[in-house]
Amino acid sequence: MTRRRIVPIAILTVFAGILVSYVLYTQELADELRTDAQEFSWVYFQILQAAASDGLSAEGEFDILRRLAARGIPVVTTDETGVPTSVGNLPFEADLSDADDYARVQHYITLLDERNPPLVSPEAGMEVHYGEPAFLRRLKWIPWLQALLLVTVVGAGAWVVRTTYASERERLWSAMARESAHQMGTPISSLVGWLELMGSDPAAREDPSLYGEMRDDVERLEKVSRRFELIGHAPPLSPVSAHAILRRLARYFDARLPSLGGRVRIELDLREPGPVVRGNETLLEWAFENLLKNALDSLAGREGTIRLAFVGLTGDRARYHVSDDGPGVPAAVRSSLFDVGVTTKSSGWGVGLSLARRIFVDMHDGDVRLRPTTSGASFEIELPLADETEIAAAAPGESSA
16 A cells, blocks of 8 residues: 555544544533533432421431542541541542551642632531542543644645645646657657658758748747746746737648648638737747647547637737637536646646646736637637837837737
8 A cells, every 4th residue: 555545544544533532532521511410409409408307317418428429529528637537539549547548648638729628617627628520630631632633634634735736746747748748749740751751852852841841840849948948937028929929830730730630721810900919929829839739639630620810809908719610628627627637638638728728827917718619619818918118118020020
């Protein structure tokens, strides 16, 4: 059995043991309190009855003393000079004729008087020194049991939170490693294809378009390395054209669709002029690319269309849609689709959409959500617009418009 299973089982066992002990202990104390109430009520009744008649008989007095003694209250009776005459319910055996026991009883009388003042009867020439019943002494352990229970619950909760956080981080980094391999897979496979084409066709070596495609793949590999550098901290933001990012992605994937998604068409609906948003171009391209790849995966080699559209402006935000006419998203995962590890693909890792949300929402103060559709899947993205001051301050070649 692994440590991850042993620790929670041990915590649950300790918690259950403390809880059961606490319940049984309090139940026992409640029963004793109920019995005490019955006994003292009986004594009270006997005293009232004796006061209304000729007093208590010797047998009645003995019965009362016997019942009171049964409650476990430690009692030492002394004469008016402090000499012990009788004892009851002491926490030790005591023979008043023994000198050592006598001295021990005298010391115990001092302890009793520190807690409760003695009952003195000058007429009878006696003093009664008494202590606490056994159940009351045990009752003092209740706060400690409650504290132990609270510490156990807090400790178990802290362990669960820490373990969950560590597990989530481990799963995230594992998914990130897989995502990096997935990110590099497209340009690497394209480069291999271009090289095979050049090797089989000498004329292709002189084709300038082939050189351009290979250059694009190499640039994409460089972008992949920069992406993982930027994702770990707050990236620098500047005026960026989301239109230009979507056109670049559409052109790049359109040239590689035969090897990625079968008979898939990418349609652009980007009305001009395009807005200038405030963002990091490298990360925004990554986020849009994840949505585009998600659409390609959903089509799974079948014929279909992916549509990248600029919807318009809403206040100070630009709205875009990334849609496909694939099978859509099952209702069971719609609410958790952006969580790490959630995927609708049998071979998926569930990290692409989570990264897209992190980039759009956490890093750009934007939004991304799955739109309700009757068929296919459609994501709506909102990005904050760059203000005029930022646009004016940007260098002429800095914006990607």
